[in-house]
Amino acid sequence: MPFAQIAGNRLHYQLEGAAEAPVLVLSNSIGIGLEMWAPQVQALAPRLRVLRYDTRGHGASTSDQRATSINDLSDDVAALLDHLDIGSAHFCGLSLGGLTGQSFALRHPQRLQRLVLCNTSARIGSREGWSKRIDQVRNVGLARLATTVVPHIWLRPEWALAHPASCQVMVDLVGRSDLQGYIDCCQILRETDLNRCIPAIRARTWVISGRHDLAATVEQGQALQQGIAGAHFSEFDCAHLVNWECTSAFNEQLLAFLSAP
Template identity: 45%
Template sequence: MSYADLSQARLYYVLDGPPDAPVLVLSNSLGASADMWAPQIPELARHFRVLRYDTRGHGHSPAPAGDYTFKQLAGDVAELLDHLKVDRAHFCGLSMGGPTGMQFALDYPQRIGRLVLSNTAARIGSVDGWSQRIEAVKRDTLHAMAPALIERWVTAQWRAANPGLAQVLVDMMRRHTDTGYAGNCAALRDGDLREQVGRIAAPTLVIGGAHDASTSAQQGRELAAAIPGARYEELDAGHISNWEQPQAYSRLLVDFLKG
């Protein structure tokens, strides 16, 4: 396993694709890990040096104590690129990975090529909602909550047709610590980039899911409208659209990033 020891966190990461290809960073959703991008790797690795990592407190990345912020999460990405001696990269983030990418584009504009914001929003959820989620995790544990949380990730039709893959998502979520999950919930509780996203200068693609119960397609359209020149595409999918529509998702990424 490969790890980068950063100033505030230790991150697990994995690289795929030609060493001399343009670098593409993939940032996971809350409760997922670098593994969530597995459906895209065979195609993306044909065109890019794909850098996946477990956001702090997820997967193989340890969970620092306390609440996290998107400033910290974006800083982790910058330091990971420093560790790998990468000056500039494309970035794709899904759900929580979206605000991480927005913050990265705002704080390190010289280091980003093209930006993909998938199934996300400049403000996800509410303060009360995330506070309640944090308390529920402390009370009930993420292991017990995972099956119900996954029901918001993918549509009922997809779960019925792909029960084994749905279980993979449940198991992925159960591998995180309650502490790490709660720390990232705090970043979502406190994060609101609605007044800032208009300053994003990177070419941007926003991907929405027509049946997304966590970040609606309307929120995706609003995000695209707020970022100068951004393009919006919508898939027939729920929240984790790269699993429900893997081929269509990969095509969108390759076409936009190579464009």
């Protein structure tokens, strides 16, 4: 597995696709690593260099130096691009990955081409909600949490019932996540509110919301779109994982957005 030494951590990444094509960074949600983007690789790789990575404390990435803010996570992306000698890239992030993308756009605008923000907002959840989540995972563990969160919040319950194998893959991936890495990111989400900052984003941006998303609602997605000058907005018939539930439409529209003049 390829790793980069970044900020005292080993960051696991995968770089696939056309060697001379534009680079697209894919940034994961809390509780799961780069595997969450598996439904995209085959469709995107013929036309893009797809760079997936595990956020600190997720997947095979370590968190010996624990992140304390969303800026740490976005700076990891810039350092990873440096490690791979990549000057600039497109960025697509979901949930926590979307917040990472907003921070990256604000802190490293010269490194960013186009920005895709999926199932996210400038402020995800509340301080009280994330504090309760931290207590919950400490008490019951991630494996138990995954059995309720994945099929009822991350995915539409009816979709999960119709696709039991895909749902179970996601449950297993979340259930195996590192507990401390998950808690670290819960703490970051508890403290992060970029509402006052997002008007400074200048990259061409596409905001995506899920019609049935309880974690990052359509209204929050629309507010995010309205806060970024010239941003586009789309609503998909899904819950929190648009790339998982609406794979074909998402892949097709993502390629169209990134390749449009």
